[in-house]
């Protein structure tokens with residue numbers, strides 16, 4: 109494969125690591141843990157893995173001797189920069205344990221385990237992918253591992269390859285499944301440990317023990333670079349309002365981080381829209397007001413950041429989506445109905461109130477709401493064109509205001525959606541370092557015979573040498589939620605905390621950003637150069653950790 113000069117230089121990069129992982133380690137166990145909510149139910153569902161302690165690795169004097177171990181690895185769900193480095197860290201870690209250890213990658217996600225598609229990951233393959241973006245080393249997929257039949261089919265290949273531990277690199281849903289699988293394999297004495305790893309650009313897999321999911325850093329920096337470029341274009345031509353939707357599923361972490369990095373004129377935060385019980389019209393009025401205020405100063409241009417999950421947080425839409433979820437789960441025949449009849453079919457099944465909301469939506473958006481849920485029951489928010497919906501509705505509102513002379517100005521829009529552009533970017537130094545350490549930590553958890561844990565690396569706003577590596581029992585993160593019409597144990601998603609410092613910092617500055625043109629242009633991710641340019645974590649993480657210190 110031909111490589112650019114940057115790729116060649118980057119492949120030589122040696123990830124920075126916590127001091128504790130730079131040699132033999134010992135394991136330090138904390139207190140027994142509890143699930144974040146619904147303790148009784150979770151304990152009943154996970155009798156073998158519930159309550160395990162949090163683990164920290166510390167430097168040991170001597171390297172223990174370990175037998176070789178065969179390990180399997182799966183990349184699950186959406187791509188996130190740094191996945192290859194988790195695998196590289198895992199590979200180096202198990203080879204360190206014993207050079208005869210072997211690593212197998214299951215192809216195209218959890219489906220590879222069930223269908224027995226795998227490849228051995230040898231040193232030459234690993235070296236080819238060090239510090240690269242993407243998940244193309246083994247591919248990823250969204251098959252939901254939830255049925256005993258799938259677990260048993262997986263066990264056949266795990267036994268055949270003599271695999272004693274499986275690492276599942278995924279988001280909240282995939283790690284929930286890792287927890288269920290760990291419990292099952294332990295309960296049947298399968299002799300297979302299961303370890304999770306926190307991945308997702310969305311940044312919504314975090315809690316008191318997991319500071320951030322990998323990929324969030326690089327994805328936000330990539331989007332912020334491009335939004336910065338758009339802002340410079342916007343400030344040069346001074347003729348467009350840019351409506352920019354950003355990936356992130358339900359949580360607005362990506363939009364918030366990008367806002368902190370680029371200072372847009374408007375940034376919506378879904379969690380705030382929900383807390384304020386804003387209607388779609390309120391949201392449109394808020395944006396139109398910013399447009400009108402700038403127009404009054406002769407500025408007919410600006411930027412609006414929109415989190416992709418916004419629509420789910422507008423209370424009437426949330427109710428509608430909840431009912432649609434139930435209807436779609438109960439009526440699989442819906443997919444067979446002719447397209448031009450689908451809208452009426454849904455309207456007939458909906459309650460009167462929801463039918464009225466559904467009917468009021470532009471047809472394209474209404475139909476985007478009924479698209480197949482992903483295997484975990486999530487609405488595919490990336491397919492809902494909220495940026496176009498809002499641009500159109502703001503235009504209509506401004507036309508109305510023009511009639512009553514409340515607004516005098518020109519309103520021309522450009523719409524953008526940034527998501528896939530950032531998911532496979534080459535990892536920032538932060539993600540390259542963080543991921544490699546996560547992989548090494550996973551190998552440590554395996555060596556110590558642990559199962560049902562998520563690899564963790566904390567204190568990552570400090571220099572890498574001071575990072576704290578270890579493992580967190582996944583049951584600690586679970587609560588019961590309604591999914592696909594049933595109550596299920598799932599990892600609690602971390603949405604934007606409206607009382608947290610990142611949101612408060614944004615809220616304190618947004619009024620000035622709305623009227624001024626105080627754009628920031630962060631530029632591209634830098635890999636080589638001064639540490640303050642190359643190694644800074646996200647502003648979100650810096651603010652969160654500074655508020656913890658106080």
Ligand code: FBP
Pocket residue numbers: 184185186187188279280307308309310355356357416488489490527531
């Ligand atoms: P994960 O939660 O699996 O990490 O996926 C993240 C994400 O990029 C979301 O931001 C987005 O809504 C979704 O994946 C898109 O899914 P797909 O890749 O299936 O189109």
